[in-house]
Amino acid sequence: MDIIERMRVFSRVVELGSFSAAARESRVSQPTVSKSIASLEKQLGVRLLDRSTSRVVITGEGKRFYERTRYILEEYVDAVAEARGQSLRVSGKLRISAPVGFGELWLNRLCVDFLRLYPEAEVELLLTDRYIDLIEEGADIAVRLGDYLPPNVVARKIATSPRVLVASPAYLSREGSIERPSDLTSHRYLRFAGLSADPVIFLSRDAQAVSVVVAGNYSVNNSLALRQCFVDGIGVGSAPAWLVGDLVDSGQLVQLLSDWDMPSQDVHLVYVSRRLQPERVKTCISFLSEHIKRIHGLQISD
Amino acid sequence: MDIIERMRVFSRVVELGSFSAAARESRVSQPTVSKSIASLEKQLGVRLLDRSTSRVVITGEGKRFYERTRYILEEYVDAVAEARGQSLRVSGKLRISAPVGFGELWLNRLCVDFLRLYPEAEVELLLTDRYIDLIEEGADIAVRLGDYLPPNVVARKIATSPRVLVASPAYLSREGSIERPSDLTSHRYLRFAGLSADPVIFLSRDAQAVSVVVAGNYSVNNSLALRQCFVDGIGVGSAPAWLVGDLVDSGQLVQLLSDWDMPSQDVHLVYVSRRLQPERVKTCISFLSEHIKRIHGLQISD
DNA sequence: TATAGCTCATGCCAAAATGGAATTAGCTGG
DNA sequence: CCAGCTAATTCCATTTTGGCATGAGCTATA
DSSP, X not given: OOHHHHHHHHHHHHHHTOHHHHHHHHTSOHHHHHHHHHHHHHHHTSOOEEEOSSOEEEXXXXXXXXXXXXXXXXXXXXXXXXXXXXXXXXXXXXXXXXXXXXXXXXXXXXXXXXXXXXXXXXXXXXXXXXXXXXXXXXOSEXXXXXSOOOTXXXXXXXXXXXXXXXXXXXXXXXXXXXXXXXGGGGSBEXXXXXXXXXXXXXEEETTEEEEEEOBOSOEESOHHHHHHHHHTTXXXXXXXXXXXXXXXXXXXXXXXXXXXXXXXXXXXXXXXXXXXXXXXXXXXXXXXXXXXXXXXXXXXXX | OOHXXXXXXXXXXXXXXXXXXXXXXHTSOHHHHHHHHHHHHHHHTSOOEEEXXXXXXXXXXXXXXXXXXXXXXXXXXXXXXXXXXXXXXXXXXXXEEXXXXXXXXXXXXXXXXXXXXXXXXXXXXXXXXOSSOTGXXXXXXXXXXXXXXXXXXXXXXXXXXXXXXXXXXXXXXXHOOOOSGGGGGGSBEEEETTSOOOOEEEEEETTEEEEEEOBOSOEESOHHHHHHHHHTTSOEEEEEHHHHHHHHHHTSSEEESTTSBOOOEEEEEEEOOOTTOOHHHHHHHHHHHHHHTTSTTOEEOO
């Protein structure tokens, strides 16, 4: 068995946690798998898997080697596909990471559009608001909102989303309208949970800048839930235009203090720079950066 | 022969331009090489090399496959080395690209220092002022000065170099001293060739900003040559502090209008983001970013 | 606690592949 | 036009490969 083949089998063993399962899947006998792993270990001089007849546990070295192995296999598949002239067809798996709310509201449908355009592709959309996950987790592309960008990756700014103050018409007629920044202090201010707990918002107009201390007793770490709260007239609050822009347009929400600006939020496409980016990743990056610009409420950047 | 082995042989054939040379080098017979290539081509369904008995020419597909092949082989070597526990020793080749002048004056000795620290490493320092070359050429790390950064790579700002106006004492006593920005207009202004041909320089002091039109009949696209011109009293001019800072300190040059500032130049370390950066690249990046900060005339950033 | 059912390792053997020597065939430059 | 390269091909001994049968060990269940 080829080294490449052995590495493939090894990675399947790691993923399935079993020699025989990997053997069945790869349509070889179990002893063959056994010998493959043994030969890999012999070549490396390191034990990759601790196996105690009925349990397979990966060792530290094994885990590390598995990471690299997966990467090499991907590269190899790409190289072969390209040489065969199959890479023009955008095929293969594509892992995209994005914030939950942005994903639910926009990226989800964009991915579907992408797949309609490139049916041979395979997309795995991973929605999470965690900050640590970034590209190291194995994603090919990530959408990031705001300033805190992961280090050691390429970040391409593709748009800016203004932040707007909104409330529902019902809420306003019930609780009173908001004409000046200082009016905000006496309202119930809804916020996204988990970010700065600082109850201060900043507004600017021309050379004028004010900060207002706001108060509220509800926050939620889910954008769509926050959006729903605004619609339901629970309170007033700020949100990026991509989250509430359509509601303002349809009249379900009212934009407040529209002559004032709030700090806006940048939209970045983040990805690993590879010398030889697979075709599907290149295509997807340009597709997304093109289409995200068209999202309602975003201002085109560049 | 292994696929990995076949790929290695293929890459050697490409590099040496000959089946038999690659065979000799790899200590296998020429027919073996012949068969390896044939089998690769059969597997890929593509002709990689056009061979007419006494000449080997690489095809377009072959070239592309060679690129990927080299990359995969590197990854493979790294993976094996790491599994063997040899990657802690920072070994393997490291290609570093930098502007000519900066390289001659600083990076060269930094690389030597790096090698003293990690004798198993192998460094290839590529000095060029071309703008196109970037990382795609196969460099692992590049030093970039100024704002124009290549796209699709990680750029880490590690320092800022103030730009200073200088001239030699001899020049000044001969041609007259410079007390105000406007004095510059009547002097011979030396400049780096190839950049903006615009004969205007910008100076600022507190909230004050002035632009001065300067004149001169000599420019050179080599930093060290420019540096020498200043020392030789050929004229006055501006240069980043890393280029002339030591000369100002030693009194060979005089800094002019030191209460005015010029637009400074950022120093970036540029590299490809890889999910699994080889140890030597990681180590070198942190070594360089640490030591470049110490270069005379640079201001620490971050 | 005994046993059934799973796990992975090993020895053996037939079949397949590999790789080298010798040879053939084809350019190329003096 | 021939000497001296080049790569392709054929053939064969050798090695490698991978499956089968088997053995040994863990685990869960009755």
